[in-house]
Amino acid sequence: MTGSLRDAFDELVAEVAPHVVRNDLATRARIAGRRRRIRGRLAGGVIVAAMLAVSAVVAVPLVGGVPSIGPSHAEDGPGVTGRPQRIGHQWWVRDLPDRPGPIAALVSDPERWYVVTESGHRWRLPIGAGIGNLPTPVLAPDGRRVGYQPDAGAAYVVHNLVTGERTRYPQFENAPLGPSYSYYSINPHLVGRWSPDGLRLGLPAERVDMRDGTIRATHSGAAVLGPDGQVTFVEQPSGQRSVLAGWAGPDSMVWLRMLDDGGPPAGPVVAEVTRLDGQVTRTVTLRPSSPWREEIRAVGIGPVSPDGTSLLVREDGTADRWLRRFSLADGSQTGDPVRVPGWTSECGSDWAGSTPVVSLYDRDTKTAGTGLVVNGAITPMIVVESRLNSECLVWASEALAGRPHPTVFGTSDFPWTWWWRETVLVLLAVIGLWLLRTWVDRRSWSRIMRENARWRRDR
DSSP states (O other): OOHHHHHHHHHHHHHSOTTOOOTTHHHHHHHHHHHHHHHHHHHHHHHHHHHHHHHHHHHGGGGTOOOOOSGGGSTTSOOOOEEOSEEOOOSOOEEOOSOOOOOOEEEEOSSOEEEEOTTSOEEEOSOOSOOTTSOOOEEOTTSSEEEEOSSTTSOEEEEETTTOOEEEEGGGSOOOOSSEEEEEEEOTTSOOEEOTTSSOEEEEEEEEEEETTEEEEEEEEEEEEOTTSOEEEEEOGGGSOEEEEEEEETTEEEEEEOOOOSSSOOSOOEEEEEETTSOEEEEEEOBOSSOOOSBOOGGGEEEEOTTSSEEEEEEEOSSEEEEEEEETTTOBBOSOOEEEETOOTTSOEEEETTEEEEEEEETTTTEEEEEEEETTEEEEEEEEOGGGOOOOEEEOHHHHHSEEOOOSSTTOOOGGGGGHHHHHHHHHHHHHHHHHHHHHHHHHHHHHHHHHHHHHHHO
8 A cells, every 4th residue: 555545544544433434525534634734744844944943053153153232232331241161163253343242262373363252252353464473462351352463563452342442552663753752562472461440451561762763772661551542651660670460450560570590589589569650669579388499481470360469470390380379468378389281381370250260281182271270279161172273362350250151061172072063963964855855755756646546537
């Protein structure tokens, strides 16, 4: 018995009792068949709609996602409130829009920098290819502003990600402004620091004084960028080589004197707090709980905690690196040094509220990430897919203190976990092709049956 005849027979049995023969049997069978076909088409439509919806949910993140909308886009709205747990590949990475809203992080590959949203989507930061000679971009604590230099010798730019306004600082261009002028040269090997309120940005730099095309003098310190486009230069304190470690408040900066020992510090390590006019207001000698193990490099200094009370200092060794936390009130060390294996020297540390955060990198698997330091142990917070070849992450501190964006696999870095969306799309495609073939086969069989019935009737 064919499929169509079997369906017709089942409909007949369902509608007519075995001991009853009705005069309208054919009419009732046609109505029942029509209802059954309508139900089948509705069910098929629901299945197709569900498959399309799942495909959209799975595929949208792979093409860069949809920009978030809501109160965070308002000028007086909140900053970033969360962070991704995973940063993976995208099929299409677009240029940074004017008003994406607050962002959570910055991530680099060997050629470019990208901004990262709370859900892990990336946009290209407009920085020229080849980032080795450019300063590391800096993200405000609330994720509402990002500062960067597009190309070497270009004007520095602070982009307000909420309003879309870009403030240019031409003071960093070495362009003659007359017989006597000054410009600022950013140290590309040191990281800038935002003030806790996210309004001022301190960049480790030199002020170069020019006269008649020749350099008259250079001054080391920090160029402080204000929201109005003005630049204030703060010379390093005490006339000694110092590194900007962060901010102790909206109008005070923290510096750490550098020792040129080429190994573990042999003398005292001193932190100084200055006003924006360079006046030293407090000097604190750091008191480690155990002897220094390794060299303190400039890139391993800071940052200061968001409340301005603690300072992180990293010791860089050949194989291992050690993280220490000091009080800026009396210089005492909080807890024991924390061993951080595989920590790249290109990235520093950060804070999630009052808890230190470190950058991690496994050179064997080329997997980068971020870890939370709690009770001397490191707990992974964020993981970056190895194919991105990223060694550096720069975070908005409020993102680290916020809620993690929910994901299917958390911080697992197994290779297959990065490709689950593609796997789901392939499965949906296979199911869709099977349903299409089934529908075509049924349509073909129904046409054959109708032609056969017409042939019999014509006979």
